[in-house]
Amino acid sequence: MKKIAIIGGGAAGFFTAANLGKELGSQTVLFEQSSAPLQKVSVSGGGRCNVTHACFDPKELVEFYPRGKKELRSVFHQFQPGDTMEWFESRKVPLKIEDDNRIFPVSDNSMSIIECLMNETEKNLVEIKLSETVQKISKKEHSFLIETKSGSYKFETVIFTPGSSNKSMEILRNLGHGIVKPIPSLFTFNIKDKRLKDLMGISFEWAEISIPQIKMEAEGPMLITHWGLSGPGILRLSAWGAIELNRLNYEFEIKINFVQKEYEACCEFLNEFKLENGKKSVYKINPFGFPKRFWQRILEITPIPTDLTYSHLTKNQLEKIASELTKGIYQVKGKSTFKEEFVTAGGVDLKEINFKKMESKIVPNLFIAGEILNIDAITGGFNFQACWSEGFIISETLKNEFL
Numbered sequence: 001m002k003k004i005a006i007i008g009g010g011a012a013g014f015f016t017a018a019n020l021g022k023e024l025g026s027q028t029v030l031f032e033q034s035s036a037p038l039q040k041v042s043v044s045g046g047g048r049c050n051v052t053h054a055c056f057d058p059k060e061l062v063e064f065y066p067r068g069k070k071e072l073r074s075v076f077h078q079f080q081p082g083d084t085m086e087w088f089e090s091r092k093v094p095l096k097i098e099d100d101n102r103i104f105p106v107s108d109n110s111m112s113i114i115e116c117l118m119n120e121t122e123k124n125l126v127e128i129k130l131s132e133t134v135q136k137i138s139k140k141e142h143s144f145l146i147e148t149k150s151g152s153y154k155f156e157t158v159i160f161t162p163g164s165s166n167k168s169m170e171i172l173r174n175l176g177h178g179i180v181k182p183i184p185s186l187f188t189f190n191i192k193d194k195r196l197k198d199l200m201g202i203s204f205e206w207a208e209i210s211i212p213q214i215k216m217e218a219e220g221p222m223l224i225t226h227w228g229l230s231g232p233g234i235l236r237l238s239a240w241g242a243i244e245l246n247r248l249n250y251e252f253e254i255k256i257n258f259v260q261k262e263y264e265a266c267c268e269f270l271n272e273f274k275l276e277n278g279k280k281s282v283y284k285i286n287p288f289g290f291p292k293r294f295w296q297r298i299l300e301i302t303p304i305p306t307d308l309t310y311s312h313l314t315k316n317q318l319e320k321i322a323s324e325l326t327k328g329i330y331q332v333k334g335k336s337t338f339k340e341e342f343v344t345a346g347g348v349d350l351k352e353i354n355f356k357k358m359e360s361k362i363v364p365n366l367f368i369a370g371e372i373l374n375i376d377a378i379t380g381g382f383n384f385q386a387c388w389s390e391g392f393i394i395s396e397t398l399k400n401e402f403l
């Protein structure tokens, strides 16, 4: 009988397997339901795999996690992005830090990460069973019985890393675990509004977006898409507001400031610009450096005649422009996924996990890691980092306990 079962061949499962060492690895079976493991790693980061994020202080790092912030602090003290970089680089996968601090393999190809994880797992002599869906886990006195279509297997220890499907949650529920209702995190906002119509592709380096109804705001780059708004500022709101926005059934108002100035300051700025540029055309000369089409759209809806010069801009027109740029209200109706990237908020109740070992407090010798936990982060490599750190802790715990 082999000792250890890993259920789920994704980032968390493989990183655990890759760190077990030969002695425990040779006692381990990894069950993966699909015929190809690590599929999310493969498509992640647009096929480049955003492995982690250049934030090396656990206290700062946890601020990127709407759920799991408190619990992950000790986890990152054991294994953080600097360790992730060292881990891959010492295994001949050089990494690079991009301007926005996201970290990718130098190859810009997620296959580098996949091959490394597979090689290390193979070196550790872990047996990989592909196309083997675990259907049920039952706890016997000192062992677990794992049932798949092809048979039943007995193990002393189970590492549960199956991602966030309802079926995996059900398996844990049957073992006595509490599950926080899974809901989507990381999504873009659907908005049908004449101010955005046909402007897809226009991006803003900075915008402040707030949701007055839930008193939440975020800032960052923003992008007009086919369906509404996307970009880091919007995704941040979708992650931090995941629970409240689900409660609102994804129908709410947002307020956008495009100019990094309050309304009064914006009026003053426009007034000064008007005095200095009296003879110039309002349509042609845009004081904020916005993409031309967006500036013209703002003027169209104000409305401003196309041949108006700044000297003829009335106080009322100027105030309307300032209002639109600093506190325009947009109605969101529904959500879409962002480049197919999404994560699940909700999952195993964190109170039921001992984060020093990543072990269940409900079922001894059951270890749980990855997206199945009620942990999620904004985009930027943080979701994988949680998987690497949790997987590392499990392998260290088992080495300490078994060897």
Ligand SMILES: Cc1cc2nc3c(=O)[nH]c(=O)nc-3n(C[C@H](O)[C@H](O)[C@H](O)COP(=O)(O)OP(=O)(O)OC[C@H]3O[C@@H](n4cnc5c(N)ncnc54)[C@H](O)[C@@H]3O)c2cc1C
Binding pocket: 007, 008, 009, 010, 011, 012, 013, 031, 032, 033, 034, 037, 038, 039, 040, 041, 043, 044, 045, 046, 049, 050, 051, 052, 132, 133, 134, 135, 161, 162, 163, 164, 165, 168, 339, 340, 341, 342, 343, 369, 370, 371, 372, 380, 381, 382, 383, 384, 385, 387
């Ligand atoms: C398109 C996309 C892009 C992303 N890009 C990034 C990124 O660049 N950076 C980042 O940090 N995060 C990214 N994420 C999030 C990241 O992929 C997840 O947080 C991470 O993959 C979770 O890893 P996991 O091992 O917990 O689960 P998963 O990756 O979902 O792996 C679970 C595995 O378990 C298997 N499984 C499930 N149930 C069973 C069962 N009953 N029996 C056997 N096997 C089972 C599944 O087939 C799967 O292979 C992205 C997500 C998506 C969808």
